[in-house]
């Protein structure tokens with residue numbers, strides 16, 4: 001909610017507006033609006049375990065094991081080397097074209113449904129086949145991202161809740177439009193038993209199947225907001241990885257902490273590895289008969305986990321710890337910038353950060369030039385030299401990329417000004433220098 005209306009030359013103004021919001025008190029609770037929050041303590045407090053069950057020991061297929069033990073090109077490299085990609089560079093996307101040759105869509109057994117008896121196999125090959133029939137989606141595929149978020153199907157009880165969810169959604173839409181990413185907002189339960197923080201897994205699986213043209217699926221909880229609209233994911237850094245999550249390896253492997261990473265924001269590659277991983281991950285979920293047992297197992301391994309309810313975040317840490325050799329080499333634990341930053345650690349510094357950005361723009365005329373939104377990236381690049389000393393992540397004065405509010409808190413931070421769009425007025429020409 002901190003930069004809900006930001007677009008290109010409004011940036012400074014919007015961040016300035018955000019100042020007002022930090023000063024207000026934490027107030028209302030809005031439990032129904034946070035039903036979809038992933039793996040956070042507050043959420044856990046709110047959702048008691050409704051499910052019982054037992055869970056099969058995760059047992060990835062032999063195919064997968066061999067895939068991780070020997071080096072092989074990443075999916076993106078395979079696509080990059082695909083002949084089609086070379087041939088059709090200049091071909092325009094044709095959305096009215098779907099050749100009759102069968103693809104995985106014609107397989108009656110294919111389903112997004114999370115069912116351990118119906119795993120998706122050979123996904124890389126199937127996806128590749130589809131791309132061969134739709135070759136104009138191959139160029140640029142490595143950078144193609146579908147952002148996925150969502151919230152509960154029913155209206156919020158608190159009258160302001162749905163409005164706030166809309167503002168959070170708008171923030172994501174703005175970021176995606178500026179960067180040319182697709183976005184999907186889900187508000188149905190794709191698996192009736194996989195509720196709250198588990199609901200995202202069937203959604204991600206469905207998103208992968210529905211979007212073979214997307215290389216990455218980017219999950220973002222509904223209460224996480226972009227607070228740096230210019231920052232671009234360093235995808236090059238993740239070339240060898242299939243999942244990216246914000247966390248700290250030391251806390252994972254030494255402290256075995258369930259908050260050593262945050263499962264509310266992550267990138268996952270559209271590939272077979274991810275299908276396998278999500279099956280194993282989901283096997284700790286409420287739809288399995290071993291759900292209760294998994295809660296206890298997670299609690300015994302993760303020393304600071306308070307409640308013995310299996311949750312997706314603890315499940316992710318658990319898999320990194322207990323099945324490290326199977327998964328860890330493909331999971332990038334990002335701590336070099338705020339891929340996801342906890343609001344408590346961020347909001348107090350935002351005012352200073354905004355002031356520094358205004359300072360930069362006051363002195364650097366080229367940054368004040370008005371421009372079309374489509375060329376925003378050019379000005380983001382121009383600002384970089386001025387941010388050389390800013391650093392990234394904790395202790396930095398760069399705008400935090402993503403700020404994640406958890407539980408009821410976000411709503412306490414929304415000042416009346418933020419909800420009243422009439423408080424937005426045009427910036428003077430050459431702002432902030434002219435201010």
Ligand SMILES: *[C@@H]1O[C@H](CO)[C@@H](O)[C@H](O)[C@H]1NC(C)=O
Pocket residue numbers: 094095096097098
């Ligand atoms: C797109 O494909 C359809 C056939 O599937 C074809 O009729 C149409 O001309 C194509 N459009 C472009 C712009 O190539």
Ligand SMILES: *[C@@H]1O[C@H](CO)[C@@H](O)[C@H](O)[C@H]1NC(C)=O
Pocket residue numbers: 107108109
């Ligand atoms: C679908 O699954 C059934 C049973 O699992 C199998 O017999 C059948 O061959 C599968 N069909 C296809 C098209 O793969």
Ligand SMILES: *[C@@H]1O[C@H](CO)[C@@H](O)[C@H](O)[C@H]1NC(C)=O
Pocket residue numbers: 348349352
């Ligand atoms: C803001 O910046 C000033 C001056 O640079 C510094 O003294 C102050 O401690 C900063 N406040 C916070 C909350 O970081």
